[in-house]
Amino acid sequence: MRSVIAQALTQALRLFITIAATCLVIRRTGRIGCPLGVGSPGGEKSMYRLMLLAAALLLIFAEGPSLAADEPVYEPASDWVELDDTIPEEAGGSPLLRARSVTRVDGDVLQTFAELLYRGSTPQAVQNISRLTAQWLPEKGNLRVHEISIIRGDEVIDILEAGQQFTVLRREEMLEKSLLTGLLTATLTVEGLRVGDVLRVRMTTELSDPALGGNVQGVQALATEAVQIGEAESVLLWPQGQQLDWQVLNGNPQATVTEDGAMNRVAIPLPLDEGEDMPRDAPVRFQMPPLLEYSTFGSWADVSSTFAPQYAAEGLQLPSDLEERIAEIRSRHDGDAARAAAALRIVQDDIQYLMNGLNGGNYVPQAPAETWRQRLGDCKAVTLLLLAMLEELGIEAEPVLAHSRLGRMIPQRLPSALAFDHVLVSARIGDRTAWLDGTGAGTREADIFDPPPFGYVLPLRTGGAQPFEIETQMPSRPQEIVNVRMSMLGSVDMPLIADVEVKMLGPVAIMVAEALRTLGPDQTKELIREALLETLPGSGLVTDTAFAIDEEEPSVTLTGTVLRTRLFSRENQEWSLALSQMADDLRVRANRTKAAWRDIPVVTSGLQHSLYTLVVELPEGADYALEGDADFTGTIMGRHIDRDTRLQDNIVKMTERVRSDVLEVDADDLPAAREAGRRARADLPKVVAISDVPRMWDLVLADAPHPQIQRIDEIFDAAEEAYADDPVHVLTTRMRYYYGVRQIDAALEYVDKVLELEPSVDMYTWRSALNHFRGDDDAALRDARLAFEFDPSSYDAREILAERLILSGDVDAGVALLDEQIELGGSSEEEAKFSKADFLGEAGRGEESVALFDELLDEGPVTPKLLNARCWIKGLNGIDLDGAIDDCNRAIELARDPAAYFESRALVWLRMGEPAKTLEDAERALDLAPDRINARWLRGLALTELGRPKEAEPDFYMVREYAPPVLRTLERFGLIPEG
Template sequence: MLRFAGASAIAMFAISAPAFAGEAVLYEPVPDWVEPVELDAATIADGPSEQLFDWQHRLEGGVVRTYNDRIVRIDNPEALTTEGTVKFDWSPDKGDLHIHRFEIIRDGAVIDLVKQGVKFDVIRREENLERRLLDGRLTATVAVPGLKEGDMLRVAHSTTLSDQALGEEMQVVQYLPPAPWRVGVGRAIVSWPVGETISWKAGPFVDMPQPQVRDGYQYLEIGVPIAKREDMPADAPTRFRAAPLLRVGSFESWQDLSAVMEPHFTSAANLTPGGEVEALANEIMAQSNDPRTRAALATQLVQDEVSYLLDGLDGGNYLPQAAEDTWAKRYGDCKAKSVLLLSLLQHMGIDANVVLVSTRGGDAMPELLPLPANFDHMIVRATIGGTAYWLDGTSTATRVGNMGEVPPFYYALPLLAGGSDLVPMTDRPLDHYDIAMTMTLDQTAGVDLPMLFEMRFDFGGPASAQFERIVDENDPETIKQIRSSFGQDQFTGGQVTDISITYDDEKALGTITLKGVADADFAFEDGKVTSDIGMATGDATFAPNRARPAWRDIPVATRGPGRNRYEVEIILPDGGEGYQLVGSPELDASYANTRITRSASVEGGRVKVVEEVTAGLGEVAVVDIPAARRNALQLSKAKLSVAAPGTVRWRWELDDTELRQRTAKARAAYSEVVEEAEPDDFVPLMSRAAFLYSIYDYAGAVEDYSRIIEKEPTADLHLIRADSLVSLGRLDQAVEDIQAAYDLDPANSTAYYQAQLLARLGRSGEAIELLDALPVGDDDLDDFADSRATVLGIAGQVESGLLLLEERLVEKDDSSTLLNADCWYRGLHKVALDSAVDQCTRAVERAQNPAGVLDSRALVHYRMGNKDAALADLDAALKLQPGLSNSLYLKGIILLEQGKREGRQALDAALRQTPELKDYYALFGISPAS
């Protein structure tokens, strides 16, 4: 990593050439070259707390001098804490730190702390050592004595700065804070002798004045804050979103900069004949004659055998460590690693040179003033067979199979003896996958029963390096976290039964292999049973916002490079008979520098899908945005699913024996996860309980939910256990659970459930008392009326219940919920049937999901003796919602009454799901023929 010396968000940044240096703080008057600011002490008590921010830079004789004068008002205790300690950093090998003013202004009087003998302490503190950054900077710090709320604090200091690497060249980078930042007086001045070749540039979106000549110097002065910045869209290229900076320097061109920097790196890469680094190169050459393989092995050596440490001591920010020193120390920064790699490649006869790059905002590089400060990183360019390979010694996992990847830096500046212009780092498709996923889903149990899955993820490139650490450490807790996240993130109800993590060092390939169980991937919608199997097109979105006038000429940045592959195989139920692909099985389309391909087929009882997504680094020009948006929209609609035949068998249609057989593997998988779970991890137990509930093993579900409730009770858990208990006919216990749920979360809906169960147990008085005590708001009146009417009806007060619903319908006669409640009540109690069908039809017409309302109307038809009409409504309801147990139960009753044997099948399917239906309907005199 290249580092520039100095610079905070509201400070300056400056670098230059030969000068003196020291580790002691110097106390001197304001230098003659500075144009000081004097503020009237009587007026600085007003306005913003920041009263003065004055930056001044002088470039002269190869030295950059930087001066800063600041006055801040201590308005509150927080400011007293923040401003009560003053500290400045500087690089002693490159220059000095001078303190010119250190004052407290109180009630118009100036307290000169320097005259009082207050001194700064000097400490060497490597604050970023944990990030392997040893920059050699010193910190001068002091606690301001006697500072009080209401005071003004004024500190003026300057530094001299020269960088051993730049010779007589100089540079300054100054941040220009924009509004709404406030300051009483703010300015930035850069000056240099008339006749000195100095260039300047500010941006982005900064208006620059022309320099003025005074006393033989050019003065470039900008008042701050500058104008408020226009917000930029997050998808704009970085050059539009960069901080506003003023850049000033003596470099005439990129070639000039390249030529100035080059000798240091060429010298550092020279090897001693017969030395250790030369021997390393010879060892690599003995392993292969292929220059690409040699380059990859050399890069791997530097990445793996030399740790990262930025050593900024003694001019190290721009001066590289010698290659042989780097190998001897086994540590170095990006410059040291690049020089070592360069020396290896050159010895092997590979055309290579070091290049400067920017890891952030590289797209702006051609628009910037040529300065070393524009760069923060160094890598190596190796040209083999006419192809440029960009090799980064500080990265990881570079191998011959992936070293063709072009990092997203946009431009590089090669350091060549004759100088060089910027060269584009042209993006190209990856020759490896970042992620390659292979997945097999065993759905043979049925479209609505759990599936078994096997998955494999191969991670290539730098992303694979983490797997080497995971494999080496073999930490059970890490494995557990990965196991848990993969199961639940990939599938609903997903639980991993087996996981394996490996790392192939030769290929730099990290692999995760998983096996497990999850909910079925098929869903019923619009009368069809389908499973969505298109993966990449769901992420095909491109909707840049360019509505603001200031944004209309801004292109859209695209991320890259990237390449992922997804391969899915689904083993279908019933040998795949009747299953078909719906959508776009073949696809090759692009949008916004992204290409998606797909190939899918159904054969041999299996669905196979292969998709690839390739993303390119770059931009979408404004003129191309509409087309890219249309292409993305079209791709997002290129869905693919596998559709089950209409003859599919649902789980409620299977007898107990077949259901057990089909779910045996899933049951075993869930149980395996439960047994291996930590005592305090209830997620596997929750998944198994939900599975048991879904296959109507209510006793098993109660047992699992009980284990969880014993340790971590929640209202939802009590309620779902109550549902299971009701299905088992254990209403008394269900009432206890519902009461426990209400105690944890006193929701009215819970009380309504409780009241209806109490009524079924013959405790209608308690139920009415419970309902009447509830705090019922206006938006809860419909459910309250429905619940109270139900209780009254069960208690034998049928007319009272009907009247309650009718009174509520007077106020809300268009409510589908109320209309359905009224329809159901009339059918259930066989009351007011003369107008019931009309009420039911109104409910059907207003319902968003009419399946339940059709079931209510079918009951009315049945009570009126219109069995054919009832069957028609029941079939319509079941078409919308297969397995609706109420409809299956009533349909079975009607078919048996009509002498049709299939009625028994319908009854069995209904009671398999909802065993309590028999007793519930019997309350109202509805029972199947014996």
């Protein structure tokens, strides 16, 4: 079933609403999309122009015979329309002065008069309102144009009488959406309109449709205060002897109901109260604008019986080649389920979707033979074709009306065909119901018993039927299967390698397969990259991408290799790896605290079924344990979660299956769901290292390169080719990685490549740091100057140049740079003061450094960072050691993470000749943060002084090989082992 969308000034003003709101309704209530220009090229301008017209007309009619002219009829308004020639006042500066519609029902004919009055108060407004566009359906009735006048003071200029008329075009604006609406389009540019003029437009449309069995139906959206209108009213008229029901949904208008001669009259003054804002996760039916609907259907059974004859499949003649296909189904498939699925596949695969509203086709399906000949059809056409095929196969089936988004609203609606926008087949197979949607894609036998998410549906039966609610259930098979195998064999802080496979099944696979067939190579790679990266948190590089399409299943499988920065994290002296990807999904964010929201359900992510399998090869040389809820079964916000996790031989495997059979969750259930989600998040499974774990430096300092490092190099080589469109991303990532594994020459090679392509302060400072690491301080200073010259406003560039100058001996120049920043003030002032004190201390000017830290502490606030910095500088320079101990003690007391402060106190104890205390504090620091390089050196010095030099050798070796700049600083202050 398809609705017909008519615009303002084309079909009478039968619904008032902003264009944006109208488009929202249309998008969410059917497959037609928004015909008013929003979302299309030039749509914003079109939206603005139509808002000035204050029009928005959602006429949902049926098709009828050819009754009317292909040209507008120019004539005076009918006697049943009361005309008002007064000019109302403007409302809030809006150009729209009046918007009035009168809808008249008489037998099976629907007439709608519309009057629009708006002022061209600005040149832009004149330009917008002077271009009129009208559309109408000649098969339904005439478009009658009564008046288009310019009112200038007391003068009324009739532009129709002056000879201006609409130019009629045939334009299928919805063809790109596979819709043939049958609309005619007429355009007119009003000549002579001036700033200050008032433009008045009056028109009437007529509609009649034999397919409705003598009935009339309609729906109008009613304008709210979101639209500023001087005067507005919507009127409904019908004869006293004719039965007609009407109601307003989602609104409480002050409607006036009277008898006007022989006619009943309902008048609704507009605009209505805007009402409460709705939460974004509310069902669509709660977000609809106020709707006036009316219908002469007496019951749902009347609707059912009226349309049932159009889908009678018995005795329909099918083409011979289709009969052969049906015979093939009988011979190749056993059982009704397999045969029904095979028939459905023929319809889904061989018939392209095209909604044809011509020749009465809005409600009347075209003949199956014609659908098969053209290989084109809409939901009505393919439903009738499928019913005829099932009739031949001896399978009991019937057509069922549904609404794709508003099915749960049907019990609140008046009986009419307007409550539906879709029709499909319900087949009885044994004691089960199969749902066969000919406009779907990729449905197989395993899927046909999965109910669609349509809420209430109406069977079409000769004797009539009542709507019933489809019970939702979980999809029988997964729509997505994800397999991830992560290799972390090197160390907990090395990049990991993940081989990822994402398999999509069913309708999603059909769409993705079509995209993959039509996209170019670069776009295909990008699509696969994005899909694979979704399976892992954070960013990464994806290489070796590939895809495979299986038409029979149907499925699309995407594969690739992901290089990702480390996933292990360290907290509370513990290395751990979170396994589940559901932490964010388990968070219930729905808000129903407002009184007006407390009874509004929450929309879920829909009926779904997914399977996620993760296999992790953990770093060798450590022991691990599982913590959290390794095996979980529970339901949160309608999603049923089953998890199984196992750890054996340093390989962990987790499988999570998520299935949902709920479309909405009641607001009353939110507190329990929120608490269940909180508990589930707190107890997600993780792998915890229960012994010392290998670190990156263990691999770097090993006698032979680790295989993981070799494979990462290969992945980077592949990435440079794969990311030809973004080489800087790959080169920068590779440069940072090589620095991490201490391949400094390689890192310099890649930073040079980045600088050739895209110079930046960040890259010059990186090159300065790399040159400093390798001991080339001249080159380090040169690059720092280049960074500062590239962007003198960058504080980072200024700071690194100051540091390089001070440590190279040009103290005055470095200090001057920082003093300039301090004088400028701003957010970097305090940081510049800290850096000045720190750099002077590192340069051996301890007294000056301490004096500056004293000033910072006197200015306040007293922070652990400042206390520790002063403690470290005192220890490094061997001054005021008792005061240094006090500083470190206070820093440790105030700190949340005192690793660096234990390290500083270890240095002071060493200066004071307390190697045992040095060893104790160094080990405390390393227990909290194994990355503390200075603490390792200090531990080695303490062990040496305690007569345990063999135990010190690993620490000394690690610092010498892994952190030469740290070693040079310590050596400069005489902190080297004796001998």
